Amino acid sequence: MNTPEHNPFVWQGRTDSEEVGDSRRWHHMVRPFDAASQDGVALIGFAVDEGVRRNGGRPGAAEGPRALRGALASLPLLGEPALWDAGDVDGSRLGLEDAQQALAGRIADVVAQGCRPLVLGGGHEIAWGTFQGIARAHPDRQRVLIVNLDAHFDLRMAAQGNSGTPFRQIADWCHAQGRPFDYHVLGISRFANTQALFDRAAALGVRHRLDEELQSARQLAQAQAALADDLARCDGVYLTLCLDVLPAPWAPGVSAPAPLGLPLAHVEALVDQVMTSGRVLAADLAELNPPLDEGGRTARVAARLAARIARGFAAR
Numbered sequence: 497m498n499t500p501e502h503n504p505f506v507w508q509g510r511t512d513s514e515e516v517g518d519s520r521r522w523h524h525m526v527r528p529f530d531a532a533s534q535d536g537v538a539l540i541g542f543a544v545d546e547g548v549r550r551n552g553g554r555p556g557a558a559e560g561p562r563a564l565r566g567a568l569a570s571l572p573l574l575g576e577p578a579l580w581d582a583g584d585v586d587g588s589r590l591g592l593e594d595a596q597q598a599l600a601g602r603i604a605d606v607v608a609q610g611c612r613p614l615v616l617g618g619g620h621e622i623a624w625g626t627f628q629g630i631a632r633a634h635p636d637r638q639r640v641l642i643v644n645l646d647a648h649f650d651l652r653m654a655a656q657g658n659s660g661t662p663f664r665q666i667a668d669w670c671h672a673q674g675r676p677f678d679y680h681v682l683g684i685s686r687f688a689n690t691q692a693l694f695d696r697a698a699a700l701g702v703r704h705r706l707d708e709e710l711q712s713a714r715q716l717a718q719a720q721a722a723l724a725d726d727l728a729r730c731d732g733v734y735l736t737l738c739l740d741v742l743p744a745p746w747a748p749g750v751s752a753p754a755p756l757g758l759p760l761a762h763v764e765a766l767v768d769q770v771m772t773s774g775r776v777l778a779a780d781l782a783e784l785n786p787p788l789d790e791g792g793r794t795a796r797v798a799a800r801l802a803a804r805i806a807r808g809f810a811a812r
C-alpha cells in the first residue's frame with residue numbers, strides 16, 4: 497500500500513470515567529490504519545488548499561483535516577463501525593495533482609482491505625482525487641452517481657485543475673472512458689454561479705436543485721423523490737459535501753460562505769437518504785477552513801455530518 501504521510505494528530509478528548517454505561521467517544525475507538533485493518537470506516541485527511549488558492553478563494557482548507565479530527569474526537573459513539581485513521585495526504589509536500597493521485601491511491605488501498613473511505617478536506621479539488629480513487633477501487637462500476645451538496649456546480653473550465661473544476665474534470669474523464677457522467681447537485685445558489693455554469697450543467701445532463709427550492713419540508717420531499725430515482729439506477733454512489741451548502745451562520749469557516757444555504761436538518765436528511773441506499777462507495781467533506789471558522793462552528797457541523805456518514809456505512 498502507499499506509505500501514509502506523517503499524521504501528527506493524536507486522538508484524545510474527554511473521558512467520563514465516573515459514568516456507568518457506555519460513555520465512549522470517537523477518540524476511544526479510532527485506531528491507526530495498518531495492514532491488519534479490516535472493514536469499518538477509514539478516515540483519510542486531504543490537507544490541501546492549493547485548489548482554493550488557484551481558484552481565487554481564501555486559503556486555509558489545508559488545516560481542515562486536523563480541525564475535523566479534533567471536533568470528531570469527543571463525539572459520543574452512536575453505533576459507528578470500526579474507525580481507522582489512514583493519515584493525511586500532505587499538500588505542502590506534494591503538488592496539487594500529485595496530492596489528488598496520492599488520495600486516489602490511498603482510497604484504493606483502504607478499499608482493498610474492506611474499509612469504506614471517508615475523506616476529510618481540503619478544498620473541493622478533493623473530488624477529483626476521491627472520484628479517481630473510486631474508479632481505481634471499483635473499475636467494474638460504470639455508473640457511479642455523484643451526489644454533491646453544494647452551493648456551486650464546480651464545473652469550471654480552467655486549464656489547470658482547481659477547487660472549482662473537479663466535476664468538469666470527472667465529466668471529461670467519463671466521456672473519454674465512454675461512461676455516463678451521472679451528477680446530481682443539491683443546494684445550488686443562483687447568485688454564486690454564472691449563466692455559463694448553468695449552461696454547462698444543462699449540456700452535461702446535470703440534475704440540480706437550487707437552495708431556494710430546498711427550504712420547506714414539501715420541497716425537501718420533492719428533492720428526495722428525484723434523488724431516490726437516481727439512487728435506484730446507479731452502480732454505486734460518491735457522496736461529496738461542500739460545507740458552503742450550509743447557511744453562513746452555521747458554516748462561516750469556508751472560502752465562500754452562503755447567505756441562504758440549506759437548513760442543516762435538510763442536509764442531514766439528504767445525507768441519511770443517500771447512506772441508506774447502501775450504495776455509497778466513498779464520501780468526503782470539503783472546504784472546511786479553520787482560520788475562518790468563528791468559534792469552531794463549521795468544524796462541529798462537519799463532525800456531525802461525518803459521524804452520520806460513518807454510522808450510515810455501519811448500517812449497510
Ligand SMILES: N=CN[C@@H](CCC(=O)O)C(=O)O
Binds near residue numbers: 552659660
Ligand atoms: N469549490 C468552490 N468553488 C466555488 C468557489 C466560489 C468562490 O470562491 O467565490 C466556485 O468555483 O464557484
Ligand SMILES: [Mn+2]
Binds near residue numbers: 647739
Ligand atoms: Mn461550494
Ligand SMILES: [Mn+2]
Binds near residue numbers: 646650659738782
Ligand atoms: Mn464545491
